[in-house]
Ligand SMILES: Cc1cc2nc3c(=O)[nH]c(=O)nc-3n(C[C@H](O)[C@H](O)[C@H](O)COP(=O)(O)OP(=O)(O)OC[C@H]3O[C@@H](n4cnc5c(N)ncnc54)[C@H](O)[C@@H]3O)c2cc1C
């Protein structure tokens with residue numbers, strides 16, 4: 001099933017790579033292999049990538065350059081920035097179960 | 110541990126130009142970047158993308174091709190996909206590739222990590238569908254993606270660059286909501302002399318605006334009381350303009366009010382920094398070659414102070430020449446002869462900067478957000494929380510971490526640091542230079558225990 005996405009893909013970009021299966025939150029997607037994971041999920045209609053540990057508020061990619069960490073997802077059990085990750089076949093992606101708290105700097109301020 | 114004469118962190122225009130200049134002088138150089146390909150922010154992925162959509166992205170993007178090609182030099186070793194998470198004053202750099210940590214030791218280090226977009230905290234800016242204009246550009250360059258129903262909010266040339274690229278791709282933004290006023294433009298006119306020397310920029314700017322007008326892109330200027338609307342995702346942007354409240358429905362809101370130096374590494378090294386009042390940001394204290402307060406450590410490009418891509422490349426070259434001189438590869442006379450034309454080009458390149466800085470000042474509402482606005486996105490700390498902590502006697506940004514966890518999330522204050530310092534300055538009446546900034550510690554990016562453990566193996 002194709003989800004409506006808020007994004008347009010310009011012609012050539014869509015044709016570049018072979019599509020491979022990726023799961024996000026138990027839903028199946030076909031995404032271009034080697035493409036940026038955050039961009040590919042956005043193009044496929046995913047807009048909420050995680051919920052914040054503090055209030056549970058929904059978040060999605062904000063900076064696309066590795067600065068904000070709002071694109072954090074769990075990939076095959078490891079929490080990573082989707083905007084710094086390339087699509088590979090059969091990735092199991094989900095909203096992070098152990099929220100960003102696990103990545104916090106130690107309380108040594 | 111691998112050793113080298115020069116290690117450059119960041120393969121944008123500054124890092125690429127420095128690497129090829131150093132290689133020309135016979136210096137073995139390692140060029141490290143977390144992206145899979147060279148190019149940095151402006152020339153992101155330029156070698157792959159130029160043939161695909163170079164025409165739409167324009168000549169300013171294609172200008173990156175010769176720089177990127179020059180990196181293919183036997184004296185330059187490009188380490189791609191490598192996230193630097195620690196830099197030490199003895200020249201040791203630690204980075205991770207695919208969860209494996211590695212170290213390299215360099216007799217000189219050039220930090221060329223560029224800029225990040227100035228945080229733009231507005232009500233609703235954490236909703237899915239809100240991104241930065243830079244993010245919009247990255248999606249377009251790297252992935253060929255354009256938001257269908259987007260509004261651009263803020264100020265500065267980058268808004269026009271993205272809007273005109275979207276227009277060329279037949280998906281123009283629904284509107285550009287701009288925060289600068291006619292008064293800002295009048296104030297900037299005082300510097301128009303400099304801007305005329307940098308006339309290329311003025312011409313480019315007016316061409317972009319003319320194209321947007323012709324394309325029917327609606328612009329609002331002097332916008333105030335801006336809010337991003339929506340519950341679970343963006344549904345629109347509301348603002349006051351010309352005495353009237355407007356709301357524009359959209360699915361994507363792209364924010365931008367300038368870029369500021371990315372100081373994570375220079376701060377972690379505890380190099381000296383100054384407050385730059387004109388650009389409203391902290392930047393590392395450097396000499397004319399980009400030498401920092403620590404021997405052997407240089408900084409070039411937007412990470413040294415915002416000057417744009419052309420200036421970044423020129424500054425990278427100057428640092429590389431000075432490093433070649435220090436390493437005995439260039440005599441003082443050779444250094445002076447090579448640097449003179451670069452310095453001349455740099456001064457005309459920077460001539461338009463004071464005009465641009467004043468014509469597009471940062472948006473005041475985002476520098477001093479309303480109490481209910483979230484400032485620290487990671488820990489969801491509001492401007493009101495920070496003001497309250499300051500009133501209760503919290504001593505500054507670093508103590509605030511203990512009070513509210515602001516700056517302690519995974520982004521390490523990249524997204525809130527400047528706002529936190531500004532709010533403290535406002536509440537305590539102290540100059541911001543005195544308030545200072547978050548203390549930054551390694552690891553600069555969150556790493557796993559496995560990555561730490563892999564370091565032991567690499568050391569053998
Ligand atoms: C998102 C964004 C988009 C922009 N788009 C434009 C544009 O279209 N036109 C324009 O004129 N200006 C643009 N700018 C401004 C532009 O960034 C600068 O003028 C120019 O790119 C500065 O070059 P630089 O070499 O100093 O840094 P950059 O080009 O930013 O390069 C810095 C490099 O350092 C790398 N890096 C940073 N930290 C680390 C780390 N810890 N480990 C490893 N690598 C690291 C980054 O991956 C990046 O490749 C943009 C800025 C941003 C932030």
Ligand code: FES
Nearest residue numbers: 064068069071083
């Ligand atoms: S979108 Fe900001 S870190 Fe990925």
